[in-house]
Amino acid sequence: MDYQNRAGSKKGGGGIASDSQANLARRKQVDELLRQGQQVPYTFQDEADELNRNPYIYKNHSGKLVCKLCNTIHTAWSSVERHLSGNKHGLNVLRRGSANDKNGGPSKQQEDQDHEFLEAVDSKRRNLRHNGIVPDCKTALVKDKETDQLGIAIQVDYNAEEDSNDEQVISPFIRIVSGLELSESDQNDKKYVVIAYEPFENVAIEIPSDKEIVMNKNYEDRSSLDELNGKCTFWDVDAHKFYVQLFFA
Numbered sequence: 001m002d003y004q005n006r007a008g009s010k011k012g013g014g015g016i017a018s019d020s021q022a023n024l025a026r027r028k029q030v031d032e033l034l035r036q037g038q039q040v041p042y043t044f045q046d047e048a049d050e051l052n053r054n055p056y057i058y059k060n061h062s063g064k065l066v067c068k069l070c071n072t073i074h075t076a077w078s079s080v081e082r083h084l085s086g087n088k089h090g091l092n093v094l095r096r097g098s099a100n101d102k103n104g105g106p107s108k109q110q111e112d113q114d115h116e117f118l119e120a121v122d123s124k125r126r127n128l129r130h131n132g133i134v135p136d137c138k139t140a141l142v143k144d145k146e147t148d149q150l151g152i153a154i155q156v157d158y159n160a161e162e163d164s165n166d167e168q169v170i171s172p173f174i175r176i177v178s179g180l181e182l183s184e185s186d187q188n189d190k191k192y193v194v195i196a197y198e199p200f201e202n203v204a205i206e207i208p209s210d211k212e213i214v215m216n217k218n219y220e221d222r223s224s225l226d227e228l229n230g231k232c233t234f235w236d237v238d239a240h241k242f243y244v245q246l247f248f249a
Contacts (some may be wrong), residue, residue: 040054041058041059042060042061054084056068056069056089057084060073067089069093069096070083070088070092128198129198130201131199131200134200135156135157135158135159135201135203136156136159137154137156137203137205138154138156138157139153139155142245149248150247150248151246151248152207152244153244154193154195155244156172156195156203156241156242156243156244157241158241171197171235171242172196174196174232174233174244175193175194175196176213176228177192177194177204178191179209189209190209191209192204193207193244207246212248212249213228213232213246213247213248214246214247214248215227215231215232216232232244232245232246
């Protein structure tokens with residue numbers, strides 16, 4: 001084979017590296033020096049070894065450096081260094097709060113709080129009472145006189161004789177459930193308002209899936225769980241009746 005046109009090459013060896021190859025090798029060497037031995041794992045790797053590395057910097061599937069906190073992509077470690085010392089990354093770290101330690105994991109206090117919360121949830125689930133009674137439910141179509149918006153009014157009757165818990169302090173509440181949350185595939189394009197009250201069975205009523213719910217601006221019960229329950233529901237404690245009114249736009 002003719003090697004005479006390959007400058008500086010010897011038989012059995014490759015030719016002289018091009019300028020682009022030399023620049024690539026130099027950039028890799030500079031990145032290794034800047035990292036100072038710091039390990040940069042891929043996003044799909046386990047995070048068992050978190051020593052001597054930045055908790056926010058990873059490599060994506062193509063080998064590029066990614067800051068998970070700021071959602072930025074970098075091609076070289078020098079760019080990562082500028083990003084870490086910049087205002088954007090600093091502000092995002094401050095916004096994340098002091099709950100995370102140097103390795104990016106939750107603090108001991110936060111872990112204890114989360115553990116207590118999960119234990120309380122499990123205990124509540126185990127102690128849920130269930131009498132199997134479906135409450136009486138009445139629905140009616142309504143129309144707002146001011147905006148001409150159509151809606152639905154719901155009345156659920158929780159018979160006081162069946163509710164043996166005289167110390168019940170939690171009122172019934174509603175939740176909007178999408179068909180995507182249900183196990184049946186034929187319900188994916190539907191939407192329901194679910195009314196729950198322990199120990200009675202839940203009540204689900206289908207509502208338009210292509211319209212948005214308009215909340216009442218003139219009324220709000222600040223003791224409710226959230227804004228939806230505060231503005232769209234009313235609990236008559238004495239009569240044990242729960243009222244829901246939703247308008248759609």
